Amino acid sequence: MEREKLLEVRDLKQHFKIGRGRVVKAVDGISFDIYKGEVLGLVGESGCGKSTTGRTIIGLYDATDGDVLFKGENVHGKKNKAEKLKFNRAMQMIFQDPYASLNPRMTVADIIAEGIDIHGLAKTNEDRMNRVYDLLETVGLTKEHASRYPHEFSGGQRQRIGIARALAVEPDFIIADEPISALDVSIQAQVVNLMKELQRDRDLTYLFIAHDLSMVKYISDRIGVMYQGHLVELAPAERLYENPIHAYTKSLLSAIPLPDPEHERTRKRIVYESGSLGAVGRSDEDSSIPALREVEPGHYVSLTDAEYEAYKAQLV
Amino acid sequence: METILSVRDLAVSFHTYAGTVQAVRNVSFDLKKGETLAIVGESGSGKSVTSKAIMRLIPNPPGEITNGEILFEGKDLAKLSEKEMLKIRGRDIAMIFQDPMTSLNPTMTIFKQIAEGLKQHQGLTGEDAKKRTLELLTLVGIPNPEARLKQYPHQLSGGMRQRIVIAIALACNPKVLIADEPTTALDVTIQAQILELLKDIQQKTGTAIIFITHDLGVVANMADRVAVMYAGKIVERGTVDEIFYEPRHPYAWGLLGSMPRPTDDPNEALPAIPGTPPNLLDPPKGDAFAPRNPYAMKIDFEKEPPMFQISDTHYAASWLLHPQAPQVTPPKAIRDLALKYRPDSAFAKSILKGGAE
Numbered sequence: 001m002e003r004e005k006l007l008e009v010r011d012l013k014q015h016f017k018i019g020r021g022r023v024v025k026a027v028d029g030i031s032f033d034i035y036k037g038e039v040l041g042l043v044g045e046s047g048c049g050k051s052t053t054g055r056t057i058i059g060l061y062d063a064t065d066g067d068v069l070f071k072g073e074n075v076h077g078k079k080n081k082a083e084k085l086k087f088n089r090a091m092q093m094i095f096q097d098p099y100a101s102l103n104p105r106m107t108v109a110d111i112i113a114e115g116i117d118i119h120g121l122a123k124t125n126e127d128r129m130n131r132v133y134d135l136l137e138t139v140g141l142t143k144e145h146a147s148r149y150p151h152e153f154s155g156g157q158r159q160r161i162g163i164a165r166a167l168a169v170e171p172d173f174i175i176a177d178e179p180i181s182a183l184d185v186s187i188q189a190q191v192v193n194l195m196k197e198l199q200r201d202r203d204l205t206y207l208f209i210a211h212d213l214s215m216v217k218y219i220s221d222r223i224g225v226m227y228q229g230h231l232v233e234l235a236p237a238e239r240l241y242e243n244p245i246h247a248y249t250k251s252l253l254s255a256i257p258l259p260d261p262e263h264e265r266t267r268k269r270i271v272y273e274s275g276s277l278g279a280v281g282r283s284d285e286d287s288s289i290p291a292l293r294e295v296e297p298g299h300y301v302s303l304t305d306a307e308y309e310a311y312k313a314q315l316v
Numbered sequence: 317m318e319t320i321l322s323v324r325d326l327a328v329s330f331h332t333y334a335g336t337v338q339a340v341r342n343v344s345f346d347l348k349k350g351e352t353l354a355i356v357g358e359s360g361s362g363k364s365v366t367s368k369a370i371m372r373l374i375p376n377p378p379g380e381i382t383n384g385e386i387l388f389e390g391k392d393l394a395k396l397s398e399k400e401m402l403k404i405r406g407r408d409i410a411m412i413f414q415d416p417m418t419s420l421n422p423t424m425t426i427f428k429q430i431a432e433g434l435k436q437h438q439g440l441t442g443e444d445a446k447k448r449t450l451e452l453l454t455l456v457g458i459p460n461p462e463a464r465l466k467q468y469p470h471q472l473s474g475g476m477r478q479r480i481v482i483a484i485a486l487a488c489n490p491k492v493l494i495a496d497e498p499t500t501a502l503d504v505t506i507q508a509q510i511l512e513l514l515k516d517i518q519q520k521t522g523t524a525i526i527f528i529t530h531d532l533g534v535v536a537n538m539a540d541r542v543a544v545m546y547a548g549k550i551v552e553r554g555t556v557d558e559i560f561y562e563p564r565h566p567y568a569w570g571l572l573g574s575m576p577r578p579t580d581d582p583n584e585a586l587p588a589i590p591g592t593p594p595n596l597l598d599p600p601k602g603d604a605f606a607p608r609n610p611y612a613m614k615i616d617f618e619k620e621p622p623m624f625q626i627s628d629t630h631y632a633a634s635w636l637l638h639p640q641a642p643q644v645t646p647p648k649a650i651r652d653l654a655l656k657y658r659p660d661s662a663f664a665k666s667i668l669k670g671g672a673e
Contacts, residue, residue, distance in 0.1 A: 156592065184530065214533075217582075
């Protein structure tokens, strides 16, 4: 069955000029698809470009190069206001820091309804407020919270407000940029459960960006691993854990401490070093540029020609 | 094993405009020579305040140690003058802070920052201080230490900075090392390196470590013993295996259950703890966890549970341990771990019995 592609990212690049002619290649040519109704997790360590990828897709940055197609339409480049509005309504973002991402001078009702106002979704003030109340209840808050200000809420509650704001314009696609990393352990599970429930009920598609691999595994259908601006491995969530192939993925997975002392006593950490599959510092003879190759159905790994040959040889 | 630090009924309050916040409410624990004690809890549970009280780093005003003793080598640290405390802080008890970006002085070279403690406590200057600094940098795994001496913190990565912070803490061979979320600001692969480093150093120097964290994976990796804090109190303490495989307090169940594990079924909702922690301006009567506790009984809302003893090393403050309490079945994740790893424990047996009913 051919699944419908909601978002296609083609060779996306985001380079930042940092003065004196120097350039940081935060995202350097990545390509992936997101299918309708799925959760794609994007993981990697700080500075790997995962947040930049999310922010470039939604247009917070102007991409240096490459295309982003949403429902087959190119979303970047010159657009008139109506086209921009249409796109903004379909794609929303939930930010990492629930303290910095809500305007402290606006009431919760105004924060949530900003999108409703911009897109003219409510005919009357009563309709507008009813929508706000519905959204508050959807995310586990109450009607009474509408007239309050962000500082009156805890971190977890603020993140719920951020989610309500994203839902207000009834988007198809939500980019969640580390939505739980600023929250306490007991609150993280609440927010992840809420996001999963919403996804099921409203047929949403997520790009879920995070560095907590256990949580990403739990929420995602597929996971992409980024390293230094490149996508090094992309696979169904289960497969990535059962059969990681790229050396960086292996080192990342082996570094996570699990809440299980017996497991921790025997866990061996794999160090990311040259000589292993996909590692930096390849030998000089192997000068071909690494590319994503499908090693099993739906499982892509970034390998050079020689590495791919070596991988295939080792399978036999 | 010999007890090196003993905290008895410690209470710390902060006087604010809104009222008095009782951040730590009668906490007691012992730290033994050469062991790692992990204190786990969420933000606001009082774990950092406890550690700062031991170091006497609670700003007064607004903070105040209102009760209790901190016994270290026959002295009560809670009663020492600031001048006496200066001789202990950094020498006998040292601290590693969470954020290596802010706990170093950006205007001082690496050498100066490490040598500060050496000069203060051991009178080392000149070549001697330099020699010892190089030793320390090598110990914490900084490559090319000679070149680092004249560098400033901004020239180093986060992981390297945290190594410098650890080198400063180790400078005077402290007997007790307090690590307050030392890896929370770091990436997982860097975190793994720092944890390995701390374990290695502990083996070499025999220092006791109080490890403060909210990450149960890190606890499972580092700790010999664990104390679980909630709303300013220790609600359960025991060996690392007792806490992970035979936990008794419903809050410990909630914390352990809400961590996703790779084996979890993604189609089932994570067992989240409902609600939010209480406001310590006005701590609730009874068990502070009761409003969020699905197992709460009437008495939990009225009377505070005492510490019930489960084994020589294992204690928990929950009315469920009272002989008259009804038998309850812990959440699935807790049952699975207990039956998998400790099938012969009394806890596992009580689970099996409960399931049969």
